[in-house]
Amino acid sequence: MTSIREKTQLMSASEIDRTLVRLAHEVLEKAEDLQKLAFIGIRRRGVPLAQRIAQKIAALENLQVPVGILDINLYRDDLSTVGVQPVVNPTEINFPVTGKDIILFDDVLYTGRTIRAALDALFDHGRPARVQLCVLIDRGHRELPIEARYVGRMVQTTQNEIIEVKFQEIDGMEKVIMVEKVRG
Numbered sequence: 001m002t003s004i005r006e007k008t009q010l011m012s013a014s015e016i017d018r019t020l021v022r023l024a025h026e027v028l029e030k031a032e033d034l035q036k037l038a039f040i041g042i043r044r045r046g047v048p049l050a051q052r053i054a055q056k057i058a059a060l061e062n063l064q065v066p067v068g069i070l071d072i073n074l075y076r077d078d079l080s081t082v083g084v085q086p087v088v089n090p091t092e093i094n095f096p097v098t099g100k101d102i103i104l105f106d107d108v109l110y111t112g113r114t115i116r117a118a119l120d121a122l123f124d125h126g127r128p129a130r131v132q133l134c135v136l137i138d139r140g141h142r143e144l145p146i147e148a149r150y151v152g153r154m155v156q157t158t159q160n161e162i163i164e165v166k167f168q169e170i171d172g173m174e175k176v177i178m179v180e181k182v183r184g
Contacts, residue, residue, distance in 0.1 A: 004179045010155060010163070013174035016136070019152040020049075023134060024056035026150050027103065034061070036129065038100040040068040042118050043089055045107035048169045049136060053105070068093035070104075075117035097126035103150070107165040109135040112144035137163050137176060 011019070031037050041050030047069050054065045069092040104118055115133060122131065134150035139157045155163060160181045166173045 001184050002181050003184050004162070005182050007161065007178045007180045009175055009177050010137070011153070011176035013168075016152075016174060016176065019136065020052050021056055023150050023152060024053050024060060027053065027134070028057060028061060030149070031101065033101065034063055034065075036099065036101045037103070038066045038068065038095055038097070039103050039105060040070050040093065040118075040122065041105045042114065043069055043071045043091075044170060045165050045167055046070075046105040048167045049107060049134070050103075050105035053134070066095040068095065068097075070118055070121055072114065072117040072121045075120045077113060077117065091121065091125075093125055097122065097128050099126075100128050101130045101132070102128040103132050103134050105134050107136050107167075108163045109133070109138045109146070109148050109151075110141055110163075112142045112146035115146045116144055136165055139163050 039050040039054055041047035050067050054067045057063055057065055071089045071091045073088050102122065104115065104122070106114060106118070109115065119131065122128070132149040133146070135148045136152040138148055138151045138154050141157070141159070155178070157163065157178065162179050162181070164177050164179055166175050166177070168174045
């Protein structure tokens, strides 16, 4: 039997906030046309990430970046291992995707398979001019040729370690921890 134990805390609430401020500044610096910019959070923890960075940009530049929510459950290549009846939540993109500079948001970048599914789902809504990726944590171990343009923190992990991002909006707490699979 395998259990999970907390190994270390990687980021506190204040460290997460400082990182999001830095990421907001990076997005503003690298954006070619702020009027074409739109954010899409991958459902669950990519959503608060996208929303928070949009709020920080609004405070910095008085610019409202549209934020959409993307559910990728039906696009996953591991759908048969997720469950007999995968839970599908609505995708909420209330702006045209075609021609936009889209930044996809997710909490942790690992194999790249979630992002591949997100790209498939996104292109069903139109053809963006450009798609970039922003993640809070990049933990390596890629299986697909996918890289993030905006990275909060790089964290080297083993295959037995898992990064868990906890956001107040979803988890009622704010931190990033590394847990470890332990055979018991």
